[in-house]
Structure formats: C-alpha cells, structure tokens
Amino acid sequence: MSAPNSPNDPQKQPTAADQKAPEVFYSGTPTQTPWLQYARNQRLVTFALRTITYTIVFAVGAIIFDVVAKGLPAINADFLLAMPSHSGAAGGILPAIVGTINLVLIAIAMALPLGVLSAVYLKEYAPKNSLTSTIQLSILTLAGVPSILFGLFGLAFFVLQLGFGTSVLAGGLTLACMILPTIIVASVEALDAVPIAFREASQALGATKWQSIWTNVLPYAMPGILTGTILSIGRAAGETAPILLTAVAFFLPILPRGLFDQVMALPYHLYVLATQHPDTAAVGPMQYGTAFVLLLIVLGFNLVALALRHCFRKQYKW
Amino acid sequence: MATPSFPNNVPALNSSNQPIWCLQPQFTDKLIGWILKITALTSILIVALIFFYIGSEAAPFLSDNHMGLEGLLTGKWxxxxxxxxxxxxxxxxxxxxxxxxxxGLVAVPVSLAAATYIAEIAGPTENSILKPIIELLAGIPSVVIGFFGLMVLAPAVKAVFGLPSGLNALSAGLLLALMAMPTMISISEDALRSVPNAFREASVALGASKIETIFFVVLPAGLPGITAAMLLGLGRVIGETMAVLMVTGNAPILTLSPLESVRTMTATVAAEMGEVPFGSEHYHALFCVGVTLLFATFLLNMSAQAILRRFQTH
Structure with missing residues (x-):
C-alpha cells in the first residue's frame, strides 16, 4: 500500500502539510520570529523576569524605608501619649491610636464569631445544595465589594437607618462586614487542613458531630483561624474609606467614652494631615510620624501572623 | 481457658439516668447545627443589605428628580x-x-513576569524571601501608599514630565498598579503551580528548554487562572479609594491624557459625602455613583470567579 503523501516520493510536489511536518514536535511553537528568538534565550529571559520581580521588592522597600526613615525621628513619648493641638499640627496622636483600637476591637468582636461559625457550617455541615452555593457566592461578592461602598452602606444602614449616628459602633460594624469574608475564607482553609480521620475517629467513639468538631477539629484549626484573624485585624486597622463616612471626626482631642461617640483614627488622621492641612511645613513630621505608627501597627500584625503560621506549620504534621 | 473479659458495666444507651431531653448531646448537636446555619446566612443578609441600601438611596435621584437618568448620562460633574x-x-x-x-497596563505584565519567576524559576530559598515581601505589600494600608505617592511619586512624575503638578492619572495609575500586584501575583502563581508537572516533563522530554516550556506550555495552560487573577486585581484597582483620592488631583474632566488630573468614582464619593446634607439631591447622586461602582466591581469579580470555577480542575 503506497503512501500518496509521503515526502520521499520524488514525483510529488511538497504540499503545505509536508512543510509543516517538522514542527509537529513543538505543537505549541509557532513560526520563527525575531521576538521568539529572544524569548528562547534562557539567560536573557531569566534576567528580565528577575529584574522585574526585584523592582517590586525595591518599590516595597522604598515605601517602607521612606516612612520609617522620616517617621522614626518624630516618634517620642509625647507624640504617642499626648492630645493633638492646633488641629493636628502639634501635640500627639493618642486619640487616633485609641480610636483605631476601639474600631478594630468592635469589628473583631463581631466578625470573628460570625466568621468562624459560618466557616464551620460551610465546611462541616453544609449540604451541596443551592443554599450553600448562594452563601459561597455572597462571600465572594462581599470580598470584592470596594471599601468605599462599605462606607456608603454603613452610612445608609448603621448611621442613618439604625440611628447609631457617626459613631465608633457604626464604624466598627462597617469594618466587621468588610473583614467577614477574609475570616471565613481563612477559617474554611484552616478546617480543610485538619484530616478527615480526626472527625471519623471521634465520631466512631460515639461523639456527636458537634462534640467531635469542638474537641477534635477546632483546636487543630485554631492556628490557621488565628492567622487569618490577625491578618484581618491589620487590614481593619489600616482601612480609611469605610470609617470615613461612618465613624471618624476631623479633629477631636478627647478620648471616646462610649459606643456612640465619634473617634479619631490613625489612617484618617494621616489622610487629613496629608491633604487638608493648610500649614504644610509644621505638619510634615506629624504626617510621617502618624504614617510610621500606622505602618508599624499594620505590618506588626502581618508579621505576627506570618510568624505564627510558620511556627504552627512546624508543630503540626500529619 | 482464658476468655477475653468483656466489660459488663457499659451503660445502656437508653438508661433511665440520661439528662433531660434538651441537654442530650443529640439535641445540642441539632441545635448547634441550626445556629451555625443561621450565622452562615448573615453573609447573604449583608450582601442583600448592601445592594438594597445603596440601591434604595440611589433610586430617588432617578425617580422624582428633574434630571434623572438623563442627568447622569450627560453633562459635567x-x-x-x-x-x-x-x-x-x-x-x-x-x-x-x-x-x-x-x-492595568503596568500591573498585568509586571505581575505576570513576577508570578512566572516565583512559580517557575526561583528556588524555595529565594521564594521564602520574595513571597513574604509581596504579602507585606498587600498589607500596607492604602492611605500610606497614597501618602508615599503624594510625597515621593508625584514630585518625581512632576520633575520627569516637567508638569506644574504631579497629581495626575499617571501617578495614580502607577500607585494602583503597585496595589494590584499582590492579588495578581499570588493568584497567577497559584494558577501556574496548578499546571500538572506532567506538562513540563512532556515538554522537556521533547527537547524544549526550560524557558520554552514556560512560554509555550505552562503559561498557556495556566491562562484561565491568570486571566481571573488579572480581573480580580483590576477589580481591586477600580474600587481603590484613598490612594486615588490623594494623588489623582481630583479634577472631574473628560480626558484621555494620563498627564491630566482626573477624578474617579470612588474619590468623588469619599471626598463629597462628608459635606452633603443627608437626603439632598447631591446625596442621592453620590449613591448613584456607588451603584455604578458596585455593578462594575461585581461584574469584574463574577467573571473572574466564573473563569476560576470553570477551569479549576485539569
């Protein structure tokens, strides 16, 4: 049986299919172009990719270095522990620190139990049905809502509809809505990492579902949940847009005394000093000092979370 | 002959000294199941409330107003x-x-390159430094990044282009690119890592170099995940508020030039909502801006999630 399309046949003109034949080896490789010649150069491409990656590292370093180098000299006990004066151009930032702590505490107190319990439901109880996928869809949606829209929602719902007014409570609840998806996702991942055998062993010994979750699953998921929580504390402390419309005051040199008081907050204080303050010369060190304290708090939480994750990863192996 | 001793004091399951019905573990178990279910429903509730309250505060502008929809689509801000x-x-x-x-023009190629480097080229030691730094970038508050832009980047842009002010779309775009990178890099990296090793081995076995394997095998295979990563990153960019509020210059004009001051939707809401009387025309108009923003980010995120879900498994 002769092969009519064989390239060895001298009678036959080469067809298009014959010319493409050698390229079959590289099914993903298109025709040779100068660009691709460069793209195949191993060292050149590696160098380019490495340069780009380290440019990002450099940018991160530049931001942190700029804030630390100019902010550190402004830090002293007076700056941290005194009330601000001259609408922020002098004095300290104590009310802003206290305000941020209050906002974060309220947010965590609301979001942590809700988030962890939701995660336990989704991972351990939820059947595969349309309700579960709706819950998952709404968590994804919530994670994608821009922070300023949480602020708008908090304004319309907590501040006006529920009548909380511009207050630390309204701001904290708004932040809670914002960090809820982060906590849920982190907790689901932590629960996922606990082997299924832990549940089976416990239930085989006669424990009910909740007993086995409480005694044999949650303790081992705790490090992961904790890491996610600490990360979201950092995020909540640094966010400005959600509290801009719901909680903060421009200049308020007293400490908050109740849930319905307005507060100052570090990120908003930095924003105001950087953009709204007329006396730019006097306010310069105050800006960098505030930025430094904010960065220290937020990155401090991030580093603690990273360290925890590192430790627990070593501790538990199964 | 020793028979295995069997404990004969095992309590019977239906013994009469059981706790009362509401303290039995089986009942507690059911009760807790219901409580968990209700807490899980709060996510749906919050999303519904967000859509409802932003929508209902925007609606009056469209319904009983002399400008309505037409006013939103024509004219200046x-x-x-x-x-x-x-x-x-x-x-x-x-x-x-x-x-x-x-x-996007800055962040997408840079993130793709960085994700490729981290996932395919860098070793574990190098990654143990690179990845925490990327995570650190994700952790820097947007107001601090905006502050850096105001103090360092905007003057640099001003000097390079010889402009009267460095507060323009270019400065904001560069800052936002930086802020989008952690999302884009980490999700793209996941996408690249989820490409089965057999693909790489097959490619190398056929004589392709490592770089050829990356370009012609790994990247095409990871493309859906990478696309989703880029969409999620862009969703973060379009919703970012504080950095753009600080460095765009906040001039609401129609322009295509990156060196002009612009004003974004997010910055408008953040800057003006504090000063409007509640319930005024302006107040409702700002909620209309919010609705537009909500739909834009919702669409971006949902398309990204749809892509991720469709191509999750190879």
Whole structure:
C-alpha cells in the first residue's frame, strides 16, 4: 500500500502539510520570529523576569524605608501619649491610636464569631445544595465589594437607618462586614487542613458531630483561624474609606467614652494631615510620624501572623 | 481457658439516668447545627443589605428628580455650582477607567513576569524571601501608599514630565498598579503551580528548554487562572479609594491624557459625602455613583470567579 503523501516520493510536489511536518514536535511553537528568538534565550529571559520581580521588592522597600526613615525621628513619648493641638499640627496622636483600637476591637468582636461559625457550617455541615452555593457566592461578592461602598452602606444602614449616628459602633460594624469574608475564607482553609480521620475517629467513639468538631477539629484549626484573624485585624486597622463616612471626626482631642461617640483614627488622621492641612511645613513630621505608627501597627500584625503560621506549620504534621 | 473479659458495666444507651431531653448531646448537636446555619446566612443578609441600601438611596435621584437618568448620562460633574448643578457621571467613569487602564497596563505584565519567576524559576530559598515581601505589600494600608505617592511619586512624575503638578492619572495609575500586584501575583502563581508537572516533563522530554516550556506550555495552560487573577486585581484597582483620592488631583474632566488630573468614582464619593446634607439631591447622586461602582466591581469579580470555577480542575 503506497503512501500518496509521503515526502520521499520524488514525483510529488511538497504540499503545505509536508512543510509543516517538522514542527509537529513543538505543537505549541509557532513560526520563527525575531521576538521568539529572544524569548528562547534562557539567560536573557531569566534576567528580565528577575529584574522585574526585584523592582517590586525595591518599590516595597522604598515605601517602607521612606516612612520609617522620616517617621522614626518624630516618634517620642509625647507624640504617642499626648492630645493633638492646633488641629493636628502639634501635640500627639493618642486619640487616633485609641480610636483605631476601639474600631478594630468592635469589628473583631463581631466578625470573628460570625466568621468562624459560618466557616464551620460551610465546611462541616453544609449540604451541596443551592443554599450553600448562594452563601459561597455572597462571600465572594462581599470580598470584592470596594471599601468605599462599605462606607456608603454603613452610612445608609448603621448611621442613618439604625440611628447609631457617626459613631465608633457604626464604624466598627462597617469594618466587621468588610473583614467577614477574609475570616471565613481563612477559617474554611484552616478546617480543610485538619484530616478527615480526626472527625471519623471521634465520631466512631460515639461523639456527636458537634462534640467531635469542638474537641477534635477546632483546636487543630485554631492556628490557621488565628492567622487569618490577625491578618484581618491589620487590614481593619489600616482601612480609611469605610470609617470615613461612618465613624471618624476631623479633629477631636478627647478620648471616646462610649459606643456612640465619634473617634479619631490613625489612617484618617494621616489622610487629613496629608491633604487638608493648610500649614504644610509644621505638619510634615506629624504626617510621617502618624504614617510610621500606622505602618508599624499594620505590618506588626502581618508579621505576627506570618510568624505564627510558620511556627504552627512546624508543630503540626500529619 | 482464658476468655477475653468483656466489660459488663457499659451503660445502656437508653438508661433511665440520661439528662433531660434538651441537654442530650443529640439535641445540642441539632441545635448547634441550626445556629451555625443561621450565622452562615448573615453573609447573604449583608450582601442583600448592601445592594438594597445603596440601591434604595440611589433610586430617588432617578425617580422624582428633574434630571434623572438623563442627568447622569450627560453633562459635567458640578454639584457645587449655585446656578447650574450638574450630576453627569461620565467624567467620573472616564477618570476611573483611565486610571484603571494605566494601572492595568503596568500591573498585568509586571505581575505576570513576577508570578512566572516565583512559580517557575526561583528556588524555595529565594521564594521564602520574595513571597513574604509581596504579602507585606498587600498589607500596607492604602492611605500610606497614597501618602508615599503624594510625597515621593508625584514630585518625581512632576520633575520627569516637567508638569506644574504631579497629581495626575499617571501617578495614580502607577500607585494602583503597585496595589494590584499582590492579588495578581499570588493568584497567577497559584494558577501556574496548578499546571500538572506532567506538562513540563512532556515538554522537556521533547527537547524544549526550560524557558520554552514556560512560554509555550505552562503559561498557556495556566491562562484561565491568570486571566481571573488579572480581573480580580483590576477589580481591586477600580474600587481603590484613598490612594486615588490623594494623588489623582481630583479634577472631574473628560480626558484621555494620563498627564491630566482626573477624578474617579470612588474619590468623588469619599471626598463629597462628608459635606452633603443627608437626603439632598447631591446625596442621592453620590449613591448613584456607588451603584455604578458596585455593578462594575461585581461584574469584574463574577467573571473572574466564573473563569476560576470553570477551569479549576485539569
């Protein structure tokens, strides 16, 4: 049986299919172009990719270095522990620190139990049905809502509809809505990492579902949940847009005394000093000092979370 | 003959000294199941409340107003004017899109390169330094990044292009690119890592170099995940508020030039909502901006999630 399309046949003109034949080896490789010649150069491409990656590292370093180098000299006990004066151009930032702590505490107190319990439901109880996928869809949606829209929602719902007014409570609840998806996702991942055998062993010994979750699953998921929580504390402390419309005051040199008081907050204080303050010369060190304290708090939480994750990863192996 | 001793004091399951019905573990178990279910429903509730309250505060502008939808689609954004108040969204949408496009043009290739480097080229030691730094970048508050832009980047842009002010769409775009990178890099990296090793081995076995394998095998295979990563990153860019509020210059004009000051939707809401009387025309107009923003980010996120879900498994 002769092969009519064989390239060895001298009678036959080469067809298009014959010319493409050698390229079959590289099914993903298109025709040779100068660009691709460069793209195949191993060292050149590696160098380019490495340069780009380290440019990002450099940018991160530049931001942190700029804030630390100019902010550190402004830090002293007076700056941290005194009330601000001259609408922020002098004095300290104590009310802003206290305000941020209050906002974060309220947010965590609301979001942590809700988030962890939701995660336990989704991972351990939820059947595969349309309700579960709706819950998952709404968590994804919530994670994608821009922070300023949480602020708008908090304004319309907590501040006006529920009548909380511009207050630390309204701001904290708004932040809670914002960090809820982060906590849920982190907790689901932590629960996922606990082997299924832990549940089976416990239930085989006669424990009910909740007993086995409480005694044999949650303790081992705790490090992961904790890491996610600490990360979201950092995020909540640094966010400005959600509290801009719901909680903060421009200049308020007293400490908050109740849930319905307005507060100052570090990120908003930095924003105001950087953009709204007329006396730019006097306010310069105050800006960098505030930025430094904010960065220290937020990155401090991030580093603690990273360290925890590192430790627990070593501790538990199964 | 020793028989295995069997404990004969095992309590019977239905013994009479059981706790009362509401303290039995089986009952507690059911009760807790219901409590968990209800807490899980709060996510749905919050999303519903967000859509409802932003929508219902925007609706009055469209219904009983002399400008309505037409007012939103034509004209300038000039709510402070005493003679001719205008609430045209186009300049704001223009500003958001311009800044997002600039950020995307910078962030997408850079993130792709970085993700490729981290996932395919760098070793574990190098990654143990690179990845925490990327995570650190994700952790820096946007107001600090905006502050850095105001103090360092904007003067640099001003000097390089010889402009009267460095507060323009380019500065904002560059900052936002930086802020989008952690999302884009980490999700793209996951996508690249989820490409089965057999693909790489097959490619190398056929004589391709490592770089050829990356370009012609790994990247095409990871493309859906990478696309989703880029969409999620852009969703973050378009919703970012504080950095753009600080460095765009906040001029609501229609322009395509990256060196002009622009004003984004997010910055408008953040800057003006504090000063409007609740329930006024301007107040409702700002909620209309919010609705536009909500739909834009919702669409971006949902398409990203749809892509991720469709191509999750190889």
């Amino acid at each position: 000039n709510p402070a004017s005493s003679v001719d108040k205008q609430y045209g969204l186009l300049p704001l949408v223009n500003g958001s899109l311009l800044v997002t496009i600039i950020a």
